[in-house]
Amino acid sequence: MRRLLTGLLAGLALFAAPVLALDVVATSPSMGALVRAVAPSAQLTVLAGPDRDLHMLQAKPTMIRALRSADLLVAVGAELEMGWLPAASASAANPDILPGREGYFEAAAQVPLLDVGGPADRAMGDVHPAGNPHVDLDPVRMAQVAGALGARMARLDPGNAASYRANARRFAETVEQRLPQWQAQLAGAPGAVLYHRDAVYLLERFDVPLLGTIEPVPGVPPSGRDLRELAGKLRGRDGVIIHAPYHSPKGPRKLGGDLGWPVETLPLSPPVSADGDGYLRHIDRWVSAIAGA
Numbered sequence: 001m002r003r004l005l006t007g008l009l010a011g012l013a014l015f016a017a018p019v020l021a022l023d024v025v026a027t028s029p030s031m032g033a034l035v036r037a038v039a040p041s042a043q044l045t046v047l048a049g050p051d052r053d054l055h056m057l058q059a060k061p062t063m064i065r066a067l068r069s070a071d072l073l074v075a076v077g078a079e080l081e082m083g084w085l086p087a088a089s090a091s092a093a094n095p096d097i098l099p100g101r102e103g104y105f106e107a108a109a110q111v112p113l114l115d116v117g118g119p120a121d122r123a124m125g126d127v128h129p130a131g132n133p134h135v136d137l138d139p140v141r142m143a144q145v146a147g148a149l150g151a152r153m154a155r156l157d158p159g160n161a162a163s164y165r166a167n168a169r170r171f172a173e174t175v176e177q178r179l180p181q182w183q184a185q186l187a188g189a190p191g192a193v194l195y196h197r198d199a200v201y202l203l204e205r206f207d208v209p210l211l212g213t214i215e216p217v218p219g220v221p222p223s224g225r226d227l228r229e230l231a232g233k234l235r236g237r238d239g240v241i242i243h244a245p246y247h248s249p250k251g252p253r254k255l256g257g258d259l260g261w262p263v264e265t266l267p268l269s270p271p272v273s274a275d276g277d278g279y280l281r282h283i284d285r286w287v288s289a290i291a292g293a
């Protein structure tokens with residue numbers, strides 16, 4: 001009787017066991033926002049805040065611990081995280097989230113890339129040799145990425161497949177609805193100078209001219225001569241200069257002073273706690289900064 005009861009209880013426990021949420025690690029807050037949009041009940045760890053340069057992070061023990069138990073790693077990709085993520089993943093000893101496995105997902109691998117096959121290469125210090133990885137500032141590409149992420153989560157957790165797919169569709173529909181307003185705000189915007197080629201997808205999406213970059217090559221700091229040449233080229237025009245919080249403000253301020261242009265400091269990612277709506281508010285912020293030039 002006792003054995004029967006134990007067996008019965010074990011059976012009940014199995015039956016009543018809660019569906020475990022997917023354990024997801026996202027490298028950036030943009031990727032985290034997308035995870036929350038597609039899988040609001042996922043257990044999520046975001047590895048870096050919006051004030052950090054994903055080209056330049058260090059693998060830390062807290063990251064390795066998060067990666068060890070993850071079902072899914074969501075990266076921006078195209079070698080953006082190559083300086084630290086492969087080392088962190090290797091230390092985590094979790095083969096399920098290594099590249100090529102179902103548990104490894106790259107946003108950049110889901111969409112067409114810009115800056116592919118350019119003249120610069122790694123030997124010149126270019127940190128974008130595989131094409132420009134910063135796809136996360138283009139809401140349309142992010143909507144496509146959400147669809148692919150929903151499909152991947154559906155395979156990893158078939159019990160919630162319909163919900164992942166429906167959430168991804170809803171995010172894509174919201175982006176679609178917001179596009180005309182962003183287009184209207186940016187129509188006729190004079191253009192922007194970026195510190196790094198990190199917002200080129202956003203500028204291209206809305207036909208805003210990229211007037212130059214503070215860095216002569218992605219990842220290479222400017223010389224005084226680079227800045228003087230840029231100022232000479234842009235004198236007499238209107239525009240805005242935008243740099244991330246981790247870029248030195250010296251070059252942007254010098255150029256802004258020379259040209260009489262506004263200088264904006266904007267993170268590439270929304271706050272760590274952002275969901276899909278938080279991501280869209282982040283795009284609003286960028287659009288306002290570019291439109292206000």
Ligand SMILES: [Zn+2]
Binds near residue numbers: 127128133134198218
């Ligand atoms: Zn970059």
